[in-house]
Amino acid sequence: MNNKLQSFQDSQHAFCDWIRDPKQPIPQSFETERMRVYRELLFNNVSSFIDLVYPVARSILPKETWQCLLDEFFQKSINQSPFYNEISLQFREYLSEQQHPVLQDYPWLAELLQYEWLELYLDTLEISEKQCVQAPVWQFKTQVWVLVYQYPVYRWAINQTDLEQDPSAIMVWRNQNDQVCVEALSPLFAFLIEKLHQQPLSEFELCELISATLPDLSSHEILLQVNTLSNLLTQLELIDMPKNSITED
Structure with a gap:
């Protein structure tokens, strides 16, 4: 039973590692096409949450730069919540905590991300009189x-x-x-x-x-x-x- 459990956990880790980074070899126990479809759905879902909250930042940054940020966030971040507003916050915090070079290349970006996220925060915050x-x-x-x-x-x-x-x-x-x-x-x-x-x-x-x-x-x-x-x-x-x-x- 322990060996089976370990094997299952190893498969889980291999599956998640490939979902994060598709440059790694696909685990042998999974079908290639299904893995690609599943990763695309997950990545597009997370990216859409971020794109929705930061439309101005996305439009100003070069497309290649924005796409690289999404790829890196999807690969390296550890998300704690599935809610779209919290995922967008984690994206901003990830760049800040990593002291990402993009914040040096575009010195206005940190403030713009903070303001765009604030608009969402205020729009969803429960405010009592x-x-x-x-x-x-x-x-x-x-x-x-x-x-x-x-x-x-x-x-x-x-x-x-x-x-x-x-x-x-x-x-x-x-x-x-x-x-x-x-x-x-x-x-x-x-x-x-x-x-x-x-x-x-x-x-x-x-x-x-x-x-x-x-x-x-x-x-x-x-x-x-x-x-x-x-x-x-x-x-x-x-x-x-x-x-x-x-x-x-």
Whole structure:
């Protein structure tokens, strides 16, 4: 029985090794044509999951480069989940963990893969409404993410040709209609929104933060920044302004 079990396990390993790398000899106990068909189905299935999540990256990279990345990922990675969104994440993490040379050849690629995967993540994430705090503070009604990029990957489309650097910050969230939304931010607003995301803050605390960050601003200029941020977040339906707000005066 042990010999039979060992023989079966050896066959399994040989089968999986060939599925990953068809350059190896096909195990004698398997039919060549069936093996090829089975591998093609598996490879195409995994590749389609990745292609679906990263259409912009796929369109910008040379076809040969993208195909090599898919081949290498299929051959060398150890996938822990059959779900397409997790396979696409594992593809991105594989390149990052391996410090893959392609990330050096195309310095914008890591950010583009991260942003394209984030769109899928937000589209499938279960987001619960936040409990409102009964106090005169600013508080987000839903979860938001502040991201900083060296390349404006959030603006890129399929077959993008302008790949120049343009450092910027954005806020990403999913609105009440389950649409993924993106808003470009100034460095100051990115900093304040990140603080607000961590905990609700009063307008006085926001003013103090601005004063500490930009000490050369006058009181009037600080209030102007707070008012502008208030208008932006209210217009985007991300916060409900507290009553007796400074910005209402």
